[in-house]
Amino acid sequence: MGMSLNKVQLIGNLTRDPEMRQIPGGQTVATFGVATNFTWKDQSGQQQSKVEFHNIVAWRRLAEICGQYLKKGSKIYIEGRLQTRDWEAEDGTKRYRTEIVADNMIMLDAKGREGASGGAMTGGAFERTAGGIENAQAPDVESGGGSVVSNSGAEEDVKIDDLPF
Numbered sequence: 001m002g003m004s005l006n007k008v009q010l011i012g013n014l015t016r017d018p019e020m021r022q023i024p025g026g027q028t029v030a031t032f033g034v035a036t037n038f039t040w041k042d043q044s045g046q047q048q049s050k051v052e053f054h055n056i057v058a059w060r061r062l063a064e065i066c067g068q069y070l071k072k073g074s075k076i077y078i079e080g081r082l083q084t085r086d087w088e089a090e091d092g093t094k095r096y097r098t099e100i101v102a103d104n105m106i107m108l109d110a111k112g113r114e115g116a117s118g119g120a121m122t123g124g125a126f127e128r129t130a131g132g133i134e135n136a137q138a139p140d141v142e143s144g145g146g147s148v149v150s151n152s153g154a155e156e157d158v159k160i161d162d163l164p165f
Contacts, residue, residue: 059101
């Protein structure tokens with residue numbers, strides 16, 4: 001197969017409150033929109049800008065955290081992968097929707113931070129608890145993403161200056 005990479009990094013603002021639901025298997029899923037702004041100079045030197053809207057999907061623990069702490073207007077850093085779903089509409093045409101399945105989320109609003117253990121929410125197979133690190137069971141990837149946990153030790157949080165851009 002060779003090397004392959006599907007990774008998305010966004011910093012933007014929520015365009016709507018997260019919508020929470022439970023799928024039949026009992027897993028929690030949150031969906032919300034994030035807007036990013038792209039600016040460039042055109043040939044005459046005028047600054048132009050275009051807003052891009054992204055559909056975000058978060059699963060399990062990360063979905064619960066997003067539902068609890070995020071609202072329309074929240075500024076976040078989100079990391080994930082692109083995924084396109086297709087379905088048949090009622091009129092028989094095939095529809096497509098490209099979404100970003102979130103692995104990590106960091107709240108960038110200063111005011112939201114103290115309530116959410118410093119703001120860094122990470123996906124991965126370790127859950128940090130007061131008693132040390134417990135190995136959390138990572139679910140199979142087919143069911144919609146890795147296990148998602150909250151990182152509660154303030155000193156381990158990702159500082160915005162550490163982001164690679």
